[in-house]
Amino acid sequence: MVHTDLERTSSTSKENALILWFEEVESKDVGLVGGKNSSLGEMIRQLQPKGVNVPTGFATTAYAYQHYVKESGLEPKLRELFSDLDVNDVQNLQDRGRKARALILHTPFPKDLQDAIALAYKKLCKRYGQDSQLCERFEGKDREICEQQTHDVDVAVRSSATAEDLPEASFAGQQETYLNVRGVKGVLESCHKCFASLFTDRAISYRHHNNFDHFAVALSAGVQKMVRSDLASSGVMFSIDTETGFRNAALITAAYGLGENVVQGAVNPDEYYVFKPTLKDGYRPILEKRLGEKAIKMVYDVGGSKLTKNVEVPKPEREKFCIDNDEILKLAQWAAQIEDHYSTVRGQYTPMDIEWAKDGETGQLFIVQARPETVQSQKTANVLESYELQGHSDILASGRSVGAAIGQGKARTILDVSSIRQFKPGEVLVTNRTDPDWEPIMKQASAIVTNQGGRTCHAAIIAREMGIPAIVGCGDATKRIKTGQEVTVCCSEGDEGHIYSGLLPFEIQKTELDNLPETRTQILMNIGNPEQAFSLAGIPSAGVGLARLEFIIANHIKAHPMALLKFNELEEGAVKDEIAELTQDYPDNKADFFIDKLSRGVGMIAAAFYPKPVIVRMSDFKSNEYANLLGGSGFEPKEENPMIGWRGASRYYDPNYREAYALECIALKRVRDEMGLTNVVPMIPFCRTPEEGRRVLAEMGKHGLKQGVNGLQVYVMCELPSNVIQADQFAEVFDGFSIGSNDLTQLTLGLDRDSSLVAHLFDERSDGVKRMVKMAIETAKAKGRKIGICGQAPSDYPEFAQFLVELGIDSMSLNPDSVLKTILMVAEVEKGQS
16 A cells, blocks of 8 residues: 655645655656656546545656756756757757767766655555555564565656647657666666757757757656556547547547556557437436557566567457456546546646556556647648548558548658658658657658558657657558659548558648528538548537438448358358357357447437437348348348348338347447447338337337436438328327428339439439428428438539428538538528528
8 A cells, every 4th residue: 555644744844855756746746756756646646535546656856867967067058969960851859969978877876866856766565565554554674674584666767858748739648768777776777868868869859840949958768657558558638639629538548568658659459439318317328339459568577688579469468458348448537537537727628648467467457658649639620621631542451540631742762761861741650650760751642651550659659749740550551552653641541551662642621610600490410420420529410310321331340240140050151150250259149249330330429419419310221132141142032122121110010120220229228328328319211101110119119218217319310202192100109200301202103213214313412302291391380390411412413402491491401511511501591580
């Protein structure tokens, strides 16, 4: 047990102290012990009593660093060395940095500083030593002998600069960290190396470009008890989505072993998203779990010549998540607590960048660092910028998108930092992974591509901070992309980024969001891809009018639900093997794969717009489309005209499909009841009669989706002539309507919209279709039901949108790229009506 009853040090004595314990400092003490160490003290004092575990330790002070520099006469020598510094000349930068570090390392600490560090370390050993309680039983000589036998505690020695971890500049990774340090000699050596690392090449360059005076910054070395994550796992988490700035989700990354591999991007970690608002209300809203490769782990080099070493992770462990759901939720709770606390302390919203570790000996989780996030928090919210690729070509490599921009240029593949002088400004940097030594050229790149790393690795953090598109974790980009090859690095197409061959055209759209008018008619969005939900949530809207399950099923699940339910009955062969590989984490129940994937996909969209309504259309594949899913051909009939065949509501209660529909219901119930996302409104497509609607509602009720319970509303698509003609009767069954203009036009005009022979007749603006729309709106309003439209027509034809506004429709759901211009148009129409 670590004691926390140290006497609080006065401000005067603090400023003149060589050593301060973390319990003695707080967030305002950045000038005394740097951002990292002051943050640790803040958390130990304020958040540890609330259940956030933080290992303790001590820090050398800024005064200790200044005392060392003054006593040893270092400053004039360093100033002379830096008199002709040119950070844009890589060779000059490397030469000055190397000489500065050597100068410090060859200049010993004053004796009083050595003694202070040694004494503090011995006290830390006593506080964590295995024999410390035993020693308290003895007195005199016996106690001295006992205390001498107390084990040297393993510590991390981390650099913490006094200009570090500020909201406007992270200084992440600029100085060094040393892990598994033991003994007084090791601690002193590591503290000395930390002092020297104030003058790493990347730190010198970073300070210069951020206008910090090299000689106004001091270095504090933090000595913190190690968490034995080498026997378990560790990672990085952000209390904000790093790519979009979405505030309500915590992003957690995790890998086996010590956390340096995650920070440095040496591994592709697991990733988890958790929704903070309903987490705080006691729900379990894990929105996404993405399995990482986790090929290596950093462990203690027991009996070896180094402090740590990397070893391979066995394949069975790679194929498992390295923390469980309870641990994911606990970390997310801490992220939310830390963010809330620092936002209160700073008097403004402060998202946080946090390092965590799990102790393999005790099973406990710990927070080992926390600093303000410095990219998304600094962006202004009044301008919406979007990139759109205008063409495609061969995909050379793919990985995890960092940001949503597009960059291009000639590729430069560099495998070792010693070769960075070859890099030319404007090139695309392609490498295995980066660390802070690469930063002098990273800022000159048009884009960055790495084989390794996840969204919280060094390359990702620096790319975001510099506003450079990056794709990380590509696996083999350095083999597939050649130096001199022209490439386009596209991060604007969702979670997965692609490197395309050639310089492809693209557009950048910037939209001012200030002073957007409010409209009576609600403007919502049509969304299918959960990976785009957080970014699209930044577009002003009243929610989601159409979230299509088909996208999630086709792109994330890929297998026919009946093939999953009847997996053991499938014929042996390539299809069964492919489904087995797809669902390898679900050996006993393949249906759970469907439920998990669908619930998380819907959950991402619902969370992005919470608490605004998200209308989720239940599956509406046609039989020929279902047959294209893995294993689907064995469960689907061959229909002459699938467009008006076995689709939508008619499937849900059919004995041949109701088991599959049950999976959809269970998934939505999980989103509403377990994740707490009660803004989800299911909608039934292609419902031919009111009686069919009642049968569907009964089927939903069997699986826990009971209309009216927990505020559940159920809408119906208004896309058949019968939906319009019998709208009064459908209004007795459902809570609202959404006009599907595509199918309503098809069935009103009696044409197959898939047929090119009659395609020229398809027009939502025809008088017959408009009369049907008018009738539907009038009847719904007469029956007190909400009615909107989620078809393509308002997005394509402004005059059709104007027609709807004039009829008094409640809402229009549009493609995202049409939302802002439609808001302006609707405001004008409504202004003319007033």
